[in-house]
Amino acid sequence: MEQYNNHKLAITNHNNKGGFDVREKGKSSVAKLLYYAGGHKRLTVLGCTLSGIAAVLSMAPYICIWYVVRGVFAAMPDYRQAGDLVRYGWYALWFALGSAAIYFAALMCTHLAAFRTAKNMRKAAAKHLLDVPLGYLNVSQSGKLRKQIDDNAGMTEQMLAHELPDLVGAVVTPVAAIILLFVFDWRMGLLCFIPLVLAVYLLTRMMGGKNARFFSTYQKAIEDLSAEATEYVRGIPVVKVFQQTVYSFKSFYGAIMRYSKLATDYAMSCGRPMTAFTAVLNGTFLLLIPAGMLLCGAASNGWAVLVDLVFYILFTPLCAMMMTRIMYASQAVMEADEAVRKLDQIMEVDPLPEDVRPQSTTGCDIELKDVTFTYPGAKSPALKNVCFQVPAGKTVALVGPSGGGKSTVASLIPRFWDAGQGKVLIGGVDVRNMAGHELMDKVAFVFQDTHLFKDSLLENIRAARPDATRQQVLAAAHAAQCDDILSKMPQGLDTVVGTKGVYLSGGEQQRIALARAILKDAPIIVLDEATAFADPENELLIQKAFEKLTAGKTVLMIAHRLSTVQDADNILVLCDGAVAERGTHRELLQQQGLYAAMWRDYQTSARWKVGKEASAV
Numbered sequence: 001m002e003q004y005n006n007h008k009l010a011i012t013n014h015n016n017k018g019g020f021d022v023r024e025k026g027k028s029s030v031a032k033l034l035y036y037a038g039g040h041k042r043l044t045v046l047g048c049t050l051s052g053i054a055a056v057l058s059m060a061p062y063i064c065i066w067y068v069v070r071g072v073f074a075a076m077p078d079y080r081q082a083g084d085l086v087r088y089g090w091y092a093l094w095f096a097l098g099s100a101a102i103y104f105a106a107l108m109c110t111h112l113a114a115f116r117t118a119k120n121m122r123k124a125a126a127k128h129l130l131d132v133p134l135g136y137l138n139v140s141q142s143g144k145l146r147k148q149i150d151d152n153a154g155m156t157e158q159m160l161a162h163e164l165p166d167l168v169g170a171v172v173t174p175v176a177a178i179i180l181l182f183v184f185d186w187r188m189g190l191l192c193f194i195p196l197v198l199a200v201y202l203l204t205r206m207m208g209g210k211n212a213r214f215f216s217t218y219q220k221a222i223e224d225l226s227a228e229a230t231e232y233v234r235g236i237p238v239v240k241v242f243q244q245t246v247y248s249f250k251s252f253y254g255a256i257m258r259y260s261k262l263a264t265d266y267a268m269s270c271g272r273p274m275t276a277f278t279a280v281l282n283g284t285f286l287l288l289i290p291a292g293m294l295l296c297g298a299a300s301n302g303w304a305v306l307v308d309l310v311f312y313i314l315f316t317p318l319c320a321m322m323m324t325r326i327m328y329a330s331q332a333v334m335e336a337d338e339a340v341r342k343l344d345q346i347m348e349v350d351p352l353p354e355d356v357r358p359q360s361t362t363g364c365d366i367e368l369k370d371v372t373f374t375y376p377g378a379k380s381p382a383l384k385n386v387c388f389q390v391p392a393g394k395t396v397a398l399v400g401p402s403g404g405g406k407s408t409v410a411s412l413i414p415r416f417w418d419a420g421q422g423k424v425l426i427g428g429v430d431v432r433n434m435a436g437h438e439l440m441d442k443v444a445f446v447f448q449d450t451h452l453f454k455d456s457l458l459e460n461i462r463a464a465r466p467d468a469t470r471q472q473v474l475a476a477a478h479a480a481q482c483d484d485i486l487s488k489m490p491q492g493l494d495t496v497v498g499t500k501g502v503y504l505s506g507g508e509q510q511r512i513a514l515a516r517a518i519l520k521d522a523p524i525i526v527l528d529e530a531t532a533f534a535d536p537e538n539e540l541l542i543q544k545a546f547e548k549l550t551a552g553k554t555v556l557m558i559a560h561r562l563s564t565v566q567d568a569d570n571i572l573v574l575c576d577g578a579v580a581e582r583g584t585h586r587e588l589l590q591q592q593g594l595y596a597a598m599w600r601d602y603q604t605s606a607r608w609k610v611g612k613e614a615s616a617v
Contacts, residue, residue, distance in 0.1 A: 363427020
């Protein structure tokens with residue numbers, strides 16, 4: 001209990017360290033990234049500072065070259081009088097090497113900080129996912145979550161490692177560049193300055209307006225594509241069996257087409273501004289050289305004007321490079337903004353509230369009192385005023401049409417979600433008032449979608465009770481009818497699932513999941529379609545495992561196969577989120593209602609045969 005509360009306190013302190021809440025609206029992405037950098041924030045600041053210094057030093061060689069050219073023209077034709085040429089040449093070299101060395105040091109700092117920041121972002125998101133409602137993980141596509149956490153954190157690496165220091169340099173450079181443009185000859189400086197102003201205008205055209213929302217739409221398209229691709233890959237066996245094409249997966253095909261159209265439209269919308277941007281930056285010489293030659297001819301000291309012209313011819317490409325760096329840095333900042341926003345969507349999912357004074361209970365009965373629940377984002381409730389009890393040691397089954405609310409009821413008991421109205425009680429205590437670890441200790445659940453880790457069968461089963469011995473795991477596997485599974489595995493219980501062709505069928509996975517539940521030995525069992533993917537042989541073994549698992553336990557069972565619930569102490573029929581009928585199997589058949597109709601349909605399907613009956617001759 002103390003360890004659990006300390007864990008919660010650590011997360012709270014992490015989110016509020018120094019009065020900074022990463023979920024707070026209005027905070028810039030850079031501020032949030034620097035927060036995630038933690039102790040490496042100083043490296044980021046140092047790297048950006050060094051980048052600014054390197055940017056200023058990178059201009060010094062042009063001044064030195066100007067002095068060299070001026071010395072050459074002044075000494076003509078007796079170049080022996082130009083004694084400072086070599087000295088200025090060495091200055092230019094040392095300034096260039098110094099700028100490169102400082103820029104290298106800047107990138108070293110920002111790279112180290114960027115890697116740590118991305119790691120901290122991934123850790124913060126993963127840690128937060130441990131505290132969000134478990135139902136959130138059930139309804140969120142795994143491909144989309146992976147994209148939001150892993151890929152978006154990776155996107156910030158490029159921004160922090162390269163683009164942020166380049167952006168600082170690109171901001172510092174124009175200030176120094178504008179000064180230099182007007183120091184030597186204001187007329188030629190003005191001719192170089194005008195294209196820069198036009199380039200800034202064209203850059204805002206590309207990055208502003210409807211294109212400013214591009215990265216938000218682009219990231220959503222990528223997430224949808226990633227999620228749909230994951231689902232498509234999982235469905236490839238079905239595609240191959242039925243000789244279908246990608247067009248049969250309309251959602252995946254639609255995600256591809258939306259992404260293609262989005263990328264094409266953005267590229268086309270940027271085509272003209274980008275062409276104009278490039279033409280303006282590279283067309284400076286069309287104004288500079290003719291104007292410079294005219295100024296040289298009109299001036300009394302034409303050679304001095306010519307020296308200035310040489311300087312501007314050499315310096316102008318640096319200004320063009322500066323604007324290009326601003327463009328790419330701005331794009332990276334927009335990408336980072338969107339990446340941080342996507343991560344914020346996870347961080348903004350509030351954990352389920354924990355009672356500061358949790359209550360304990362020794363009881364194992366379950367009761368739902370007037371429970372109404374609506375899924376986040378849904379318009380209509382999934383459950384409406386549901387009331388029922390599961391006495392300790394008894395079995396209650398939930399049946400009914402698909403979408404009736406059966407799985408929703410099952411998810412509220414282990415507190416995957418909290419009821420919007422009403423109460424879910426265990427042993428007379430509201431599950432919202434119980435400590436999280438105590439609730440998890442009391443409930444074991446087996447769902448139709450079973451997940452096995454890429455680990456040994458031993459560790460997969462022991463996940464329910466990490467301190468269990470090998471003998472206890474073997475006993476649980478035996479009780480779950482897993483002996484045949486272990487006997488055919490190359491290393492038995494130590495076989496790693498998912499490697500070298502080691503895979504289990506749906507029914508076999510269910511039996512391993514049942515072994516987990518048996519090992520946990522919780523007093524309350526929730527079974528949600530645990531035989532959904534089992535063949536007849538596996539279903540028989542699973543039923544035997546059920547006998548071991550549920551003996552003397554409080555059981556809530558959900559099933560579509562009505563034969564599995566005949567012996568339940570009570571059966572509830574859920575339809576449209578409400579309890580339509582309740583009673584034993586015999587009592588419900590006598591009512592001739594929905595359950596009786598479902599039973600007739602089930603009996604008919606059980607008698608159905610493939611092929612034709614032999615006709616009498």
